[in-house]
Amino acid sequence: MLDSLASGLTLVATPLAIGLTFLGVMFGLMVGALPGLGPLMGIILLLPVAIGLPPVAAMGFLIAIFIGGSCGGSISAILLRIPGTPLAAATLFDGYPMAQKGRAADAIGIAISASALGGLFGGVVLILFAPLLAGFASGFAPPEYTALAITGLIAIAVVSDGSVLKGLMTGVLGLLVATIGTDEFSTGYRFTFGAYQMLDGFHIVAIVVGLFAVSEMAFQVTRPGLCDKPEISIARPGFRSVLITLRHWFNLLRSSAIGAFFGSLPGAGGVISSFCAYAVAKAAAKPHEPYGDGAEGGVVAAESANNATVGGTLIPSLALGIPGDASSAVLIGALLILGYFPGPTLFEQQPEIVGGVFLVYMISNVFLFIAGILATPLFVYVLRIRKSYLVPTVLLLCVIGTFALQASVFDLWVMLGFGLLGILLRSANYPLAPLVIGVILGPLLENNLRRSLLISREGYWIFLDRPVSATLLAINVLLIAGAVWFAMRRRSRSKSDTESANN
Amino acid sequence: MKSKLKLSIVSAIAALIALPSIARANFPERTVENIFPWTAGVAMSVSQIIAEAMGDELGVSIPVISTPGAAGTKAFRTAMNKPADGYTIIDGYVAPLVLQPLLGNADWTYKDFTPLHAGVSNAFSIGVRKGEDRWTDFEGMMEYGREHPGELRYSSGSRNNLPHMVIAKVLQSYGVVAQNIPYKTDGDARKDLQAGVLDFAFINVGAYLQDKDGYDILLVLSELPGAKASYDGAPSIADLDIDLGLSGLAPMGWNWWVVHPDTPEDRVAVLREAMSKAMAREDVREKIERVGFVPLEWDHADYEEVVGPVAGQLSAMGDALAWEEKQLEQLRN
Numbered sequence: 001m002l003d004s005l006a007s008g009l010t011l012v013a014t015p016l017a018i019g020l021t022f023l024g025v026m027f028g029l030m031v032g033a034l035p036g037l038g039p040l041m042g043i044i045l046l047l048p049v050a051i052g053l054p055p056v057a058a059m060g061f062l063i064a065i066f067i068g069g070s071c072g073g074s075i076s077a078i079l080l081r082i083p084g085t086p087l088a089a090a091t092l093f094d095g096y097p098m099a100q101k102g103r104a105a106d107a108i109g110i111a112i113s114a115s116a117l118g119g120l121f122g123g124v125v126l127i128l129f130a131p132l133l134a135g136f137a138s139g140f141a142p143p144e145y146t147a148l149a150i151t152g153l154i155a156i157a158v159v160s161d162g163s164v165l166k167g168l169m170t171g172v173l174g175l176l177v178a179t180i181g182t183d184e185f186s187t188g189y190r191f192t193f194g195a196y197q198m199l200d201g202f203h204i205v206a207i208v209v210g211l212f213a214v215s216e217m218a219f220q221v222t223r224p225g226l227c228d229k230p231e232i233s234i235a236r237p238g239f240r241s242v243l244i245t246l247r248h249w250f251n252l253l254r255s256s257a258i259g260a261f262f263g264s265l266p267g268a269g270g271v272i273s274s275f276c277a278y279a280v281a282k283a284a285a286k287p288h289e290p291y292g293d294g295a296e297g298g299v300v301a302a303e304s305a306n307n308a309t310v311g312g313t314l315i316p317s318l319a320l321g322i323p324g325d326a327s328s329a330v331l332i333g334a335l336l337i338l339g340y341f342p343g344p345t346l347f348e349q350q351p352e353i354v355g356g357v358f359l360v361y362m363i364s365n366v367f368l369f370i371a372g373i374l375a376t377p378l379f380v381y382v383l384r385i386r387k388s389y390l391v392p393t394v395l396l397l398c399v400i401g402t403f404a405l406q407a408s409v410f411d412l413w414v415m416l417g418f419g420l421l422g423i424l425l426r427s428a429n430y431p432l433a434p435l436v437i438g439v440i441l442g443p444l445l446e447n448n449l450r451r452s453l454l455i456s457r458e459g460y461w462i463f464l465d466r467p468v469s470a471t472l473l474a475i476n477v478l479l480i481a482g483a484v485w486f487a488m489r490r491r492s493r494s495k496s497d498t499e500s501a502n503n
Numbered sequence: 504m505k506s507k508l509k510l511s512i513v514s515a516i517a518a519l520i521a522l523p524s525i526a527r528a529n530f531p532e533r534t535v536e537n538i539f540p541w542t543a544g545v546a547m548s549v550s551q552i553i554a555e556a557m558g559d560e561l562g563v564s565i566p567v568i569s570t571p572g573a574a575g576t577k578a579f580r581t582a583m584n585k586p587a588d589g590y591t592i593i594d595g596y597v598a599p600l601v602l603q604p605l606l607g608n609a610d611w612t613y614k615d616f617t618p619l620h621a622g623v624s625n626a627f628s629i630g631v632r633k634g635e636d637r638w639t640d641f642e643g644m645m646e647y648g649r650e651h652p653g654e655l656r657y658s659s660g661s662r663n664n665l666p667h668m669v670i671a672k673v674l675q676s677y678g679v680v681a682q683n684i685p686y687k688t689d690g691d692a693r694k695d696l697q698a699g700v701l702d703f704a705f706i707n708v709g710a711y712l713q714d715k716d717g718y719d720i721l722l723v724l725s726e727l728p729g730a731k732a733s734y735d736g737a738p739s740i741a742d743l744d745i746d747l748g749l750s751g752l753a754p755m756g757w758n759w760w761v762v763h764p765d766t767p768e769d770r771v772a773v774l775r776e777a778m779s780k781a782m783a784r785e786d787v788r789e790k791i792e793r794v795g796f797v798p799l800e801w802d803h804a805d806y807e808e809v810v811g812p813v814a815g816q817l818s819a820m821g822d823a824l825a826w827e828e829k830q831l832e833q834l835r836n
Binding site for chain 2: 182320323345
């Protein structure tokens, strides 16, 4: 591997490759921060430019957009309570409360540091274990994905602030929304009501932007001080934010490992990894850590996980030629057009390209840290804009970003519809995040469950016959039993507290 | 004064009458959209290569917009609901253009569209993981399948697509009943093939080129010599003793770029000329070939001659999917 990196260095150490990598990170941060757009859209937009470039410079450019875009969503999540991408949906749990307490710059600094460090962790895993992990990940078949999707659903119980029951209800609503569209197995249409626009269900980005951005803007309008100029003094975070992040080193490592693991599983994705990492961090937190109310650890967990996922997705993409997600599918396409075939032969026959890609990935994360920290004051300036200007501007950006997904006016109606739903749910204190988890995990769970049963020659026994699947299911049972036990214990404790207070 | 006013009015009317033709002469004045029927990936990148080159010829950009859903028919419906003004191109893959109407999932035929130019073709094959020891060749696998009805698991990627229909036809011809397992993406199916969950799967050229050592190609599903060569000379349907009734482009993935039938002819002519020039460019062809796709040279005049027989052949083998379903149902009961 060292030979690959050394031979790749000569391809990377050019002004063009370095310059484009930096530009890619900046562009990625921008498309990530704008609601609606995201890393996938950024990569697709600039693919035609990239395929005319030398291979490593081109891949550096696109991978940098992927990395910047995966982090950029946290900026709007922290400042505006709007995840710029679904990847940042878990970041707002603690990022936004931090900003409300005057720590916006710290929160962004932590998000960027955690993203960069998580990304570097994912990169180390990629460099050291790519072929090994790819082999492990390829052993994950439909029964294992089914069990993993159930684990993800259990995370709803943890990320539901306040009432777990309400969280489960919105989670189920998300699962129901996920059933809309064309059934993968029967090819029949479900709940499409004759509308061709619904044949593939609702676009996840339109759902997230509607739920979070539209509802938040509505709430902003109802609050006082719409036309007042905010008097907020904002401290520059500087590079000390990396020190704050490193205080949570164990959380950082654990969340990055979760991110890299989920990334290495094709189809699992960064959204699930960030929610799971957040759920684990929250469950493992000490009582004094204010998770859900501005805990630094919450931002560290979500952001390190979703950026480590980028490194993880490159593992099956480069080592097996199997895309980890839609963005890496486009990266594979770019690499093919450039004349290189991702897969085992790439490692054997063109190690300099593999080394070059690994290096630009690592450099992108370093650039992400530098560029992100330097640009933080610029981002935080948003908090000084009058709401009367900010709200229409954000809504306009939401409309542009959502329309750009598929050039579809229908997506705008979806955004508006879910915006209204978000307003209703928030008014009644129902958490929004479980709905997103449900929408994302719904197809993963349903399709892998049905696929497993089609593959199986002995019905449901397939889930117990396979060791990894059986282990994951056993862990799920323990997690559910633990959650029930904790809930009962909490209830009996609060009951005895009430009784002692009455006496 | 009066004559001056008359002259002005006549000039204004003349200008108004001339306006549409001036506008047409300037076509295109803004972005032309390509509605692509699948999720982002290698095939979309290929369309982006063509779109980029065609955009160079037209002087405007052509974004390729991924609009997946319902085996590609959502993209067609989306495009057909846009104005027929030449600013929307449909990336007409065989599944939504020909196959889905045959299966009763769409109310159009290929004749309902105006062709611009053929795009690319992409051959595919039946492959197994390296080291498979239950059989040594395709005939051996078929023999195993006949002895173990309903036992084999395979994937054609998504369900009721072209590879599914072609593989079902091959299996029907050999009297082999196997269970198709649908996947969201082809890559997921290949991963499960490698993991031993599936017994065989459809492998396109791009996937084969990425991991030649990972697969044994048992049967190339095309009789074209170029396709056989892409798989390093693996046996093809032309080498089989039985006639599957598959020839030309029928068993292959391919696309034509088409537009709404009401699109003004002068605009169609502009688009056709631009696409012809784009497809003839050496750099474009080279980039497409690198991915394992084959750039096609047919222009709009060949549309009926090329697509017509394909539609006929696919129609003739349409009962293979129903046969597979019925046989599996019988085995379950």
